Amino acid sequence: MTVDAPVLRVAIVGGGPGGLATAIALSKVPNIDVKLYEQASILREVGAGINIGANSWNVLGLLGVADSLTTGHPEWTVLNMNGHSGEELHRRERAPDPSLKRPTIRTQRTALQSALLAHVPPGTIQLSKKLARLVDVGDQGLEMHFKDNTTAPADLVIGADGIRSVVRDTAWPDYPLAFTGTTIWRTLLPLDAVQDLDPRFQITGWWHSPTTHVYFSPVGEGLWEIAARAYHEPATHSASKVSWGVPVANAHIREALRRVPSGGWREFAAFAGPELSRLTAWDNRVVLVGDASHALSGAFGSGAGFAMEDGWVLARALEHFRNDLGRALPLFDRVRVPYYSRMYAHLARQAAGRKARLEEMGGETSYDELVRNKIITDGGEDMSWIYMHDIGAVWADTLEELENTRKA
Template identity: 30%
Template sequence: MPLKVAIVGGGVGGLTLAVALQHNPNLNVNVYERATELKEIGAVVGLAPNGLRTLEKLGVHEVLTDEVGWRNKNRIPMIFKHWKTGEILGQDLNHNVPEWRHQFARMHRAKLQKALLAHIPPKAIHLGKKAVNVEVDRSSGATVTFSDGTRVHADILIGADGIRSGVRGVFVPNHELVWNGDVVLRSTFDYSLVEDLKDIPQNSSHFTGPDGFFFGTRIGSDQFAVTASFTADPATDPEFNEPVWNAPASVETLREKFRASDWHPVVPQIIERVPWLRRYANVAGRELDQWTFADRVTLLGDAAHTHGGAFAAGASLAIDDAYTLSLAFDEVFPPTQVFSDQAATPELIARVLGLYERIRRPHAAKVLALVHQGKASAHKRFEQTRAGNPECDADFRKRIANRLDPVWLTEHDAERAFRTAAAEDLEDRRRASRGLAVQAPQARL
């Protein structure tokens, strides 16, 4: 009988994992999603080359098309411009992305969700299932209780239920999400609403200011997306005292915060065409000490690394998490070999989850370290501005020009990282079987 794998959360990470595990006859995979219908939540989503290459390996070719995802014609993933003059201050560049279909793509989140769902049997998706408790036993598996009173038992439980993960909350109840005061406003709409504007960006443009930004970009399906952010000051912005997620917002807020007298002319011109807005708060938490619990439960995506959307990397990170976990399953329970209930021991399951965490947690830890470093620096600049000592333009330009090259993240090869770690794991087990000491990871560097 196949191992029962329960995935809690039907977001990008959970759905990608369901797609990735479908081919393995040793696994019976089901997804449990709290929403009563799978509809778009959020707005634009960006997929970096790493995420696109992974989805291609999984056969999700729909997201590689120009109809679904917009790719900048200049092949530059992101352009950072001076908020007032429009001068280019810096750029994110590709290092090894020769194929057009792997260029950074921006799309409506619903398009990505639809593409993933097309590769999952409908009977494997269960809606209206909000997890409220998890009980786990290393010898027998995990039982999830849902808010509707139903319970599901699984051999392996994956918490892919987002940054406010209920699964994580059972095992790490004190994990704190901290808001640094950033208010994020988002919208997507038909490109026809802005196409007549003289300077409308055709390549993704990040108008960057000392205390905020305005990002405008074409996205797939002939749409345009806006993401704007500013830091709320409780003294002058009492309406933004509390963090909210996916709440209605007024376009007037955009007009007020990005006035024509301060920002490049195209910014207020775009704002005048924005039909609606939703408001979000960027929150982030510390690095988790562990992702796996009782060798039966593990975390994936935002549930595992609460980085708050930094680097526009959330979707691609979750996709690579899912792919790595699927490779770990294939390594321990090869699809070409059928395992009996007795053969699928807790020790083998522990090896799957341990291999996954060993590979992905250090990668996510680097993201989180940079997130918290950036938040601390931004908070310091904000306090200096409040004290009447704002960052001068020369220092601002230098800071943007010296941004960290994100290639280590956007072009990360999850499969190569897995193959290296799997070979090391095999060598460790061979040494252990011969009674030899296992090499410390540092010794392999």
């Protein structure tokens, strides 16, 4: 006779894409009582646009959400330009891939959030719940203490609370975050407000300087995104800057920036932290998903996809081991830790390569040469392991490995 899995009280901290996807995935696992705690009083995304590529479409399909995301700008063409002269340095053209049901799109973060929210069971989300600390109460599990002086019990706490994760800082108190030197500004405005300036504004494009860029892209529904980055030496600049500036000279770019209405910009200081050898802690009663688990400051532009994959894999691991945390969470680590480790290794190689190229170029290097050196063309390293990642196939391979191990 089959014995029912024990009822598991699961608390998700954070209502971004990772937290919402985790709630959806866990809601389909028998005998899991899931609650999501979000510090905001209104659940809304902060930022502007977001990329949805094959990896994200794959996990959205597994979650049953893909058909709910219906707006976005297909990225058939991506341009890289010299930010000073406007010269087109590289053009990547994507032809429709018959093996893919949906194209890579740039869409609004709110569109992804709305699609996910539509699939979260009613009563799952509790707002205005900012986590203050976690307490181990022994056989009774964990107790969450919130800033409003309320508490909530849980058998498993999932940190989906971003790069400044309170859950991570509680379970890994010595984890260091550091300002990377990069500050990012994002905004949305109507495409009609700028499309008279340059026809390329209707295409996804990057205008580069040696250490900064301005990124433009339509995001669907008549809206247009600007994302600008600037770098300052972290040792001499704090992360609390309030002014901004982008060193580009094209008159039409500067005019596009001027057309952003007052108060339209949102500023984000980029932080990063080291690789974790495990994403689970406290005797398999705490687990991290999304940016909380890999503080990479959006290095690959696919953080929402990674976070949603985390949530889906965690749900599958709990389902496979019938809510046994002592077996399910190590399996989650087995699947996800090597993937994030590969990302950290890639970034280290990339940084070393840039440094070596600059050393070869010497000190008397022009602006144009530095920009050309910065741009990675299609001849670079194959990144399909990220952008074409099929988490469903990875999970199937994992189950096969487990079965082969059991039989051995």
